[in-house]
Amino acid sequence: MSGAAASPIISVSGVTKDFGSSTRALHDVDLTVEPGEVVVLLGLSGSGKSTLLRHLNGLEFPTRGTVEVLGQNVPKLRTKALRALRGRVGMIFQQFELVPSLTVLENVLTGALSRLSGPRIGLWSYPKSLRLTALTHLDRVGLLEKAYQRADQLSGGQQQRVAIARALMQSPEILLADEPVASLDPESSEQVMRLIREIAADDGLTVVCSLHQVDLALDWGDRIVGLRQGGVVLDTTTDGLSKSQVMEIYGRVATSTAELKAIATELSDVTVDPPVHDAPAISSVPAQDGIA
Numbered sequence: 140m141s142g143a144a145a146s147p148i149i150s151v152s153g154v155t156k157d158f159g160s161s162t163r164a165l166h167d168v169d170l171t172v173e174p175g176e177v178v179v180l181l182g183l184s185g186s187g188k189s190t191l192l193r194h195l196n197g198l199e200f201p202t203r204g205t206v207e208v209l210g211q212n213v214p215k216l217r218t219k220a221l222r223a224l225r226g227r228v229g230m231i232f233q234q235f236e237l238v239p240s241l242t243v244l245e246n247v248l249t250g251a252l253s254r255l256s257g258p259r260i261g262l263w264s265y266p267k268s269l270r271l272t273a274l275t276h277l278d279r280v281g282l283l284e285k286a287y288q289r290a291d292q293l294s295g296g297q298q299q300r301v302a303i304a305r306a307l308m309q310s311p312e313i314l315l316a317d318e319p320v321a322s323l324d325p326e327s328s329e330q331v332m333r334l335i336r337e338i339a340a341d342d343g344l345t346v347v348c349s350l351h352q353v354d355l356a357l358d359w360g361d362r363i364v365g366l367r368q369g370g371v372v373l374d375t376t377t378d379g380l381s382k383s384q385v386m387e388i389y390g391r392v393a394t395s396t397a398e399l400k401a402i403a404t405e406l407s408d409v410t411v412d413p414p415v416h417d418a419p420a421i422s423s424v425p426a427q428d429g430i431a
């Protein structure tokens with residue numbers, strides 16, 4: 140590559156998010172994502188991954204701080220501009236969010252609804268060109284032969300691939316994936332992550348994906364941003380990063396035995412009790428490269 144560095148496609152600065160007076164979901168979060176990067180948000184349940192993702196398409200707004208996506212100041216956007224931004228940012232979810240009684244093809248077509256005026260009922264209410272595009276995306280995710288089956292007849296992994304095809308109908312520039320494999324078996328998880336990775340590479344798509352398994356994060360992310368209790372504890376490229384390094388960082392910032400156990404089971408799929416030691420307070424963890 141030559142020339143000046145591209146400007147970030149996502150820039151989150153000093154974001155704090157409170158829900159009511161008792162829950163601080165995010166605390167002073169900074170996140171910069173370059174075009175084409177695949178960034179994994181890693182963390183235990185409740186660490187703020189979904190909340191951070193939802194700030195990136197204006198499903199949540201910060202209590203403090205700034206969120207810029209595709210050059211837009213997201214919290215400042217009015218309804219129409221926000222809708223336009225969401226059209227450029229696709230999203231997939233842990234529970235797929237398909238309409239179970241509709242065919243796979245109709246589900247994919249709903250991804251184009253934001254570009255169409257008026258309601259659409261049934262396959263034939265969509266323009267032929269969109270039906271062809273939807274079939275192309277289904278082919279891409281390996282499910283062309285399932286186009287006319289009901290969505291609820293598919294396995295979880297297949298349903299997530301349909302959800303990816305639906306997101307592709309938007310021709311998104313960014314894909315947000317909120318725990319996309321949390322409901323899937325290991326084989327389907329690998330398949331879905333591989334697909335996301337391939338699409339990102341082929342289309343130059345920027346991906347921000349929340350996961351709680353370190354192995355998957357290392358295998359499929361260019362970069363890991365580790366969250367803990369709403370704060371960033373790790374932000375580094377996966378090049379040369381090992382699972383034990385990630386676990387060591389999380390172990391170092393943990394403040395209780397219960398948290399150490401959760402780290403071992405949730406992040407690493409280890410079912411044995413972790414060694415109990417006096418974990419240091421967060422404030423005493425020295426700053427290192429890539430460790431916030």
Ligand SMILES: Nc1ncnc2c1ncn2[C@@H]1O[C@H](COP(=O)(O)OP(=O)(O)OP(=O)(O)O)[C@@H](O)[C@H]1O
Pocket residue numbers: 158162163164182183184185186187188189190191318351
């Ligand atoms: N709409 C909401 N109202 C109140 N509290 C919320 C809301 N959304 C999230 N929270 C709280 O914010 C914190 C972060 O939640 P979030 O869902 O972002 O975490 P997460 O890392 O995505 O967890 P999981 O992996 O379980 O989805 C949690 O304490 C959660 O209960």
